[in-house]
Amino acid sequence: MAAATKKESRFNPSLIIVNGTLLMLVLAWLLPTFGLLVSSFRSRFDIQTSGWWTIFPHREWVTTETFDVPADLNRDGIMTIRGATGTFEQFRAGVTSADGNTRVIWLGNKRLGTIQIQQYEWAWGSNWTLSNYEEVLGGKTYEIKQPDGSVITEQGTDFFGAFINSLVVTIPSTVIPILIAAFAAYGFAWMNFPGRRIMFIMVVALLVVPLQIALVPILTDYVHLGLNGTFLGVWLAHTGFGLALATYLLYGYISTLPRDILESAFIDGASHFTIFLRLILPLSMPALASFAIFQFLWVWNDYLVALIFIGARPDVQVLTMRIAEMVGSRGNDWHLLTAGAFVSMILPLIVFFSLQRYFVRGLLAGSVKG
Amino acid sequence: MEKRVEVKGIGSAEKLEQPTGPIAWLLTNLLRIAVALFVPILTFLGLYAGFIFLRDSNAPKAIVAVVAIVWGVGGVALLYTVSNWLVEKLGTTWRSRIQPFIFVGPAVAILVWYLALPTIRTLWISLFDADGINFVGLQNYVAVFTDRDMFTAFRNNIMWIIFGASFTVIFGLLIAVLADRSKFENAAKSLIFLPMAISMVGAGVIFGLLYAVNPNIGLLNAIYTSLTGNPPIAWTASAQIQPWNNLFLIVVMIWLQTGYAMVLFSAAIKGIPSEILEAARVDGANEIQVFFQIMIPSIMGTVITVATTVLIFTLKIFDVVWVMTGGQFNTQVIATQFYREYFTAQNAGYGSAIAIVLLITVIPVMVYNLKQFREREAF
Numbered sequence: 001m002a003a004a005t006k007k008e009s010r011f012n013p014s015l016i017i018v019n020g021t022l023l024m025l026v027l028a029w030l031l032p033t034f035g036l037l038v039s040s041f042r043s044r045f046d047i048q049t050s051g052w053w054t055i056f057p058h059r060e061w062v063t064t065e066t067f068d069v070p071a072d073l074n075r076d077g078i079m080t081i082r083g084a085t086g087t088f089e090q091f092r093a094g095v096t097s098a099d100g101n102t103r104v105i106w107l108g109n110k111r112l113g114t115i116q117i118q119q120y121e122w123a124w125g126s127n128w129t130l131s132n133y134e135e136v137l138g139g140k141t142y143e144i145k146q147p148d149g150s151v152i153t154e155q156g157t158d159f160f161g162a163f164i165n166s167l168v169v170t171i172p173s174t175v176i177p178i179l180i181a182a183f184a185a186y187g188f189a190w191m192n193f194p195g196r197r198i199m200f201i202m203v204v205a206l207l208v209v210p211l212q213i214a215l216v217p218i219l220t221d222y223v224h225l226g227l228n229g230t231f232l233g234v235w236l237a238h239t240g241f242g243l244a245l246a247t248y249l250l251y252g253y254i255s256t257l258p259r260d261i262l263e264s265a266f267i268d269g270a271s272h273f274t275i276f277l278r279l280i281l282p283l284s285m286p287a288l289a290s291f292a293i294f295q296f297l298w299v300w301n302d303y304l305v306a307l308i309f310i311g312a313r314p315d316v317q318v319l320t321m322r323i324a325e326m327v328g329s330r331g332n333d334w335h336l337l338t339a340g341a342f343v344s345m346i347l348p349l350i351v352f353f354s355l356q357r358y359f360v361r362g363l364l365a366g367s368v369k370g
Numbered sequence: 371m372e373k374r375v376e377v378k379g380i381g382s383a384e385k386l387e388q389p390t391g392p393i394a395w396l397l398t399n400l401l402r403i404a405v406a407l408f409v410p411i412l413t414f415l416g417l418y419a420g421f422i423f424l425r426d427s428n429a430p431k432a433i434v435a436v437v438a439i440v441w442g443v444g445g446v447a448l449l450y451t452v453s454n455w456l457v458e459k460l461g462t463t464w465r466s467r468i469q470p471f472i473f474v475g476p477a478v479a480i481l482v483w484y485l486a487l488p489t490i491r492t493l494w495i496s497l498f499d500a501d502g503i504n505f506v507g508l509q510n511y512v513a514v515f516t517d518r519d520m521f522t523a524f525r526n527n528i529m530w531i532i533f534g535a536s537f538t539v540i541f542g543l544l545i546a547v548l549a550d551r552s553k554f555e556n557a558a559k560s561l562i563f564l565p566m567a568i569s570m571v572g573a574g575v576i577f578g579l580l581y582a583v584n585p586n587i588g589l590l591n592a593i594y595t596s597l598t599g600n601p602p603i604a605w606t607a608s609a610q611i612q613p614w615n616n617l618f619l620i621v622v623m624i625w626l627q628t629g630y631a632m633v634l635f636s637a638a639i640k641g642i643p644s645e646i647l648e649a650a651r652v653d654g655a656n657e658i659q660v661f662f663q664i665m666i667p668s669i670m671g672t673v674i675t676v677a678t679t680v681l682i683f684t685l686k687i688f689d690v691v692w693v694m695t696g697g698q699f700n701t702q703v704i705a706t707q708f709y710r711e712y713f714t715a716q717n718a719g720y721g722s723a724i725a726i727v728l729l730i731t732v733i734p735v736m737v738y739n740l741k742q743f744r745e746r747e748a749f
Contacts, residue, residue: 053592208736211686212725
């Protein structure tokens with residue numbers, strides 16, 4: 001009954017306030033992303049000369065006519081050209097006619113000038129291009145001059161390559177911690193062994209430890225092991241940093257599974273390993289899915305871990321690093337930055353919208369990642 | 371008989387059979403530790419060898435990518451299978467003693483290597499000088515708390531916490547309450563939630579565009595210049611508006627995190643029994659009174675959870691600042707100072723001391739989590 005009264009459809013002034021405020025907030029939240037998306041389809045010239053919001057219908061001055069200043073005009077007094085009246089200085093700045101629809105601008109010097117007639121007309125953006133994406137995804141070819149004088153042409157590290165690298169980093173960094181954490185969660189939930197409590201307390205305590213604390217020692221280990229700049233190193237790092245939350249979340253789910261099912265499986269002679277594979281994994285799919293989305297988004301969007309453990313090696317760089325690098329080196333090339341940023345956002349957005357239900361469930365069961 | 375022992379193992383109510391005699395005890399525990407380390411170390415070695423091979427081969431990128439994924443994921447799965455198969459060959463007693471460590475061991479070993487030990491190691495490094503050779507005691511900590519740059523970083527982090535956490539909570543709550551009464555609840559929530567899928571680096575670009583100095587590019591300056599006629603402002607860098615330029619970075623985090631707050635608040639609001647709300651309305655309470663006197667107290671637990679999460683997130687904030695300003699223009703925070711000192715200035719001791727300070731700031735939350743865990747007593 002409460003639900004029925006809550007969302008009544010008949011006219012109600014407070015409902016308009018509610019929906020109006022909500023609409024304003026949603027628009028405010030969408031505006032920045034929308035601007036990025038629109039800009040990524042505009043040419044470099046358009047981006048530099050007019051804002052992305054000019055794609056909406058608006059009125060602007062459009063030059064319709066250009067001609068030389070008539071020779072018989074008295075240039076030192078007050079002149080009238082096409083209904084606009086003013087001195088030379090005023091025309092230089094532009095004079096608007098009385099009806100407001102025509103603007104006259106004097107270009108050049110006093111003696112040999114040109115008159116530009118502009119009309120105030122409706123306009124909207126219609127120049128769309130995919131060239132930004134072509135440039136970002138394909139990358140440019142560079143010619144490198146060798147010491148011996150020969151020239152080699154090399155493909156610059158492109159966003160497509162970085163996209164593949166992001167996938168290679170993200171998929172195992174999502175699956176491996178889930179696998180390890182699921183085993184551990186089952187062990188903590190349904191097995192009896194000494195040290196169980198203290199080990200789980202460690203998991204809880206490590207939930208909020210900031211990963212900055214681990215960067216220096218792990219980097220030292222990696223340098224010794226030669227793991228720096230390898231995919232394996234990054235996978236293990238993401239596994240290590242994600243494992244506490246994974247174990248905690250999955251324990252929360254697996255420990256609430258009905259005891260009867262597991263016990264009857266035991267009585268039928270199934271081993272722990274069989275129960276885990278045949279019963280626990282299928283039953284905990286919702287929990288596994290929610291953590292998988294978490295970890296996927298987290299790893300895909302991560303910058304710090306990649307920055308430190310992948311470093312500057314261009315052949316293994318992930319998308320976030322490429323973009324950050326581009327912000328530093330070509331911060332004003334908005335046509336490339338916007339397209340690049342959108343390329344990096346497209347996959348997480350798809351995953352997010354298709355699996356939002358699981359993501360929300362994970363958030364509600366969730367905790368804080370260190 | 372055998373099955374009865376197994377049934378015992380599944381629950382935690384009854385005590386496990388303990389090994390008798392010191393030798394059996396020693397052997398059991400040694401084996402347990404060995405097993406706990408067996409899976410991760412062997413997996414690691416297997417993967418490592420594969421990777422060296424992969425790195426030295428000049429295979430096309432796509433093939434390397436596929437092989438790497440299969441190699442990594444398959445390797446881990448295989449090792450679990452093999453070690454389980456081995457343990458199940460043992461007798462019942464030994465199996466029940468060892469098997470839990472195959473399940474739990476790898477996770478615990480990795481957590482120890484990646485988080486627990488590094489905490490101690492970082493603490494240790496923080497007591498040494500830049501090269502990690504000479505013991506300097508607490509000097510790095512003295513430096514952390516007297517350095518002018520660090521002072522600015524602390525001040526900025528406090529600004530992040532105050533403005534970031536409070537606005538995230540306020541907006542999250544506002545949107546959750548409004549959406550709860552709207553017909554467009556799901557659409558509105560999805561759209562507000564959308565930034566959670568966007569990386570902070572991506573958000574840095576999005577807001578960089580919004581804040582661009584050129585009024586033909588940056589919407590904010592386009593509005594500002596046309597309204598006031600003043601020259602455009604570099605919102606994140608300008609010296610005139612410092613320290614408030616930090617607010618323009620904080621907005622990015624609010625934008626990213628409000629969706630999270632909204633989801634939690636929305637669920638909490640739906641959890642309030644509708645009878646209570648109806649009763650209050652029947653008794654003549656207006657919507658404002660219902661909100662402040664019934665809703666807020668009922669969801670106080672969620673408010674604390676959200677505030678804590680955002681607080682921790684805020685303390686560690688790095689990407690947004692690093693991408694948008696590089697920590698210049700007095701926008702540095704603790705995490706960017708850590709990166710700058712350790713990786714740019716190559717001062718291991720000082721950098722580590724900053725990391726330890728970061729850890730100390732989250733210890734209250736850690737203690738709270740542990741207390742919560744003990745109170746629930748799920749174990």
